[in-house]
Amino acid sequence: MMCAAVTASAEQVQGDFVYELSEDGKTAVLLQYKGKGGQVKVPDKLGGKPVANIGTNAFRGCKELTELALPEGLTEIGEYAFWYCSGLSAVQWPSTLKKIDGYAFFGCTALTEVKLPDHIQNIGNWAFSGCSNLSAVSLPDSVRIVGSGALDNTAWYNRQPDGNVVIGHCYYKYKGVMPDNYTVTVRENITVVADSAFSDCETLVSVTLPDGLTRLGNSLFFHCKRLFAVTIPDKVTEIGENTFAGCNQLKSVTLPDSAVSVGKNAFADCLTMATVVLPHSLQRIGEDAFVGCPQLYEVIYIGTREEFDRIQMEEGTRKRLEGNLIFAVSSEDITEDSVTHLPTVPEAKRRPVQQQVSNETSGR
Incomplete structure (x- = not known):
């Protein structure tokens, strides 16, 4: 044959x-x-x-x-x-x-x-x-x-036994039923985490990622409904598609100064997300990256209006972000004195920037 x-x-x-x-x-x-x-x-x-x-x-x-x-x-x-x-x-x-x-x-x-x-x-x-x-x-x-x-x-x-599955320098996934209110620390010699490694781990609450990581893959934390604490390592350049989609308890996120791209639906349906800090290094934001985030009232951009305008994104995403956009001079010390609010940001929806963001940045 x-x-x-x-x-x-x-x-x-x-x-x-x-x-x-x-x-x-x-x-x-x-x-x-x-x-x-x-x-x-x-x-x-x-x-x-x-x-x-x-x-x-x-x-x-x-x-x-x-x-x-x-x-x-x-x-x-x-x-x-x-x-x-x-x-x-x-x-x-x-x-x-x-x-x-x-x-x-x-x-x-x-x-x-x-x-x-x-x-x-x-x-x-x-x-x-x-x-x-x-x-x-x-x-x-x-x-x-x-x-x-x-x-x-x-x-x-x-x-492979249930739990954290690793092959060489790659964290492959969590296997089996995850315990309630679970915290994961990915060891420092890991430089790759496979796509969907924690997808649908609904009892995951906190993750510590290794410093050498350069990419957060597609659907990495998809529907981790209790995840509220994750610090993105300083060398990460890419946030994949659906990476944090459906993380209902994730209230704030700070992208590192190395970040270049955010994928489609990366933070979709993060229902309680209130604050996002975007670096001046960012070049692309995918379609519907922040769709379904009704509590997102502060989008802090570390850079100028000209730099923000150069970021590639579809018009719907741009309008969604600009409605709550704040410009900051530096990510080291984000305070009310270091940011410039756009006139379109509703005062009633804006909480003090220092209170919202200082805890996020101090952990980096």
């Missing part, structure tokens, strides 16, 4: 491989494998161009595939690329690989070991989930993003 998948337009064929060239014509994207499986070596070049990407669905459902050798120069493996290749037992990884997209090896039940190369940075959602015999996993220090459920339903994950 031949393996087949959905193909894209502008395709070309070389042997068992359907491919297309990248937009700049410098590399090739493998779109589809049409061979009979067994031991497969993906060629270094297709159409005379180095293979840089394995496309979405390229080997999807190829149960006859047993061993796979990927070429040097490959940088990305697309979504569902080897989805349910249930006979695949061994993969030779190239040192150039940087990204494995979501569901790429989902359901590869014959895989028993994955030792990823040293330069890989991003492992997508559910990338190896359902690899039921995968018992040995190694993540290099280069990994910066681990998606939701990337290692769920594997032999490795199933043998």
Whole structure:
């Protein structure tokens, strides 16, 4: 039986491989494998161009595939690329690989070991989930993003005891039923926390994150309804999508001076949030980042009007923030004397800035 998948337009064929060239014509994207499986070596070049990407669905459902050798120069493996290749037992990884997209090896039940190369940075959602015999996993220090459920339903994950699950430098998730009014301290040698690591942990009240963290991932604290205390480390540059969505008890948050982007719905439905401090380093705020925050009466921006106007955000978010916007000179000592209130901020809705914010900033 031949393996087949959905193909894209502008395709070309070389042997068992359907491919297309990248937009700049410098590399090739493998779109589809049409061979009979067994031991497969993906060629270094297709159409005379180095293979840089394995496309979405390229080997999807190829149960006859047993061993796979990927070429040097490959940088990305697309979504569902080897989805349910249930006979695949061994993969030779190239040192150039940087990204494995979501569901790429989902359901590869014959895989028993994955030792990823040293330069890989991003492992997508559910990338190896359902690899039921995968018992040995190694993540290099280069990994910066681990998606939701990337290692769920594997032999490795199933043998982990309930509680905090860690793999190398990555805090993977809290496993099992969390005790009531629970506090988590993530140890200092951790530099990555996987997306959704604390999602739906409704009894989590406080988290201490390590200083080396640079990203708060997608849905990290999604629906942590009792979470009221979290200090964002000073090196964090990115707040992901839905990171704090539904954190009903989170009353204030201060983004560090390193923060560059806030994702879509990052603080959506934080029903009691009253104060947000935004740094001048901020460049992007995603759609509906603060939607459903009816108590948000103070948005303190550390910078000037010109700097705030340069932040990329959709118009609805801009109007929502500007209705309660305050400019401050410095985050070190936010007081009534160091801020400039916009005339549009209703006095009746504004509490003393020093009372609201000094506790937040003093903990940084």
